[in-house]
Amino acid sequence: MEGLVVSEAKLAVNVQPSMGNRVPRAVLDELGSHLFRYSHVFGGVLLAYDVRIVGNNASVLGDIHPYPGVQLTGNLLLFSPRMNMLLEGTVAKLTSESIHLVVLGFASAVVVDGDIREEFEYLTKRDEEVYQSKYYKHHVIKVGTIIRFRVKSFDEETIHISGSLTGAGTGSVKWLDVGEKK
Structure with missing residues (x-):
């Protein structure tokens, strides 16, 4: 990371x-x-x-x-996160408008709806909220998933990160690691 x-x-x-x-x-x-x-x-x-x-x-x-x-x-x-760096965080909460993360166990991060690529759709499956890829059904983001995202901004005072899932190499780390081996 x-x-x-x-x-x-x-x-x-x-x-x-x-x-x-x-x-x-x-x-x-x-x-x-x-x-x-x-x-x-x-x-x-x-x-x-x-x-x-x-x-x-x-x-x-x-x-x-x-x-x-x-x-x-x-x-x-x-x-020391900077713009466009790739970071990883654990999903703590999902809503239809955002994904909330914890980075390194202490920093909070959020990826809002406009920064989640259109490939992902928000669904409720078996009473669990998820973001699932329209193209790869096994590429799922849910609470507890570790995701890789790109830094859009970093608030030094509150140690809060705003991120994006729109670029290449972003999404579920588990899915990305399997995809790289293929």
Whole structure:
């Protein structure tokens, strides 16, 4: 899946003076406060980190900010979707106007009626709502299906994705993977 990036980072984390004798804990608390939030500094949503403290002592960084700064190096796992990227999500809800998804277990996404290709028709089968292909009866999208979709927009503040199923390579991942092997 596109949108996941491992980034090498060199960071400075400011530590409150009261945490001066527990620097590793203060660093983990600070980085933990950025998890699953969009950060313009990182250029994405921080999902995980593996950092090392460079040096043993925290030192004051500059004269203006009295908090000691700790230098870090390491890797950051970022989720940074961009326009036209292919992402995968699990269908959480279907309506006749939209498909609602969960991406990576935390981000919400929606594909609205105008962005679902005409090949798919909304049906109710055995009291279950589905989108089924008119041409390939086994290409079905229902709650629990993992689908691949194209990113139309990404709201950084709410971590909400607007997607599209109109391009090639979009639809049920299970169906797409079988179709690629033929």
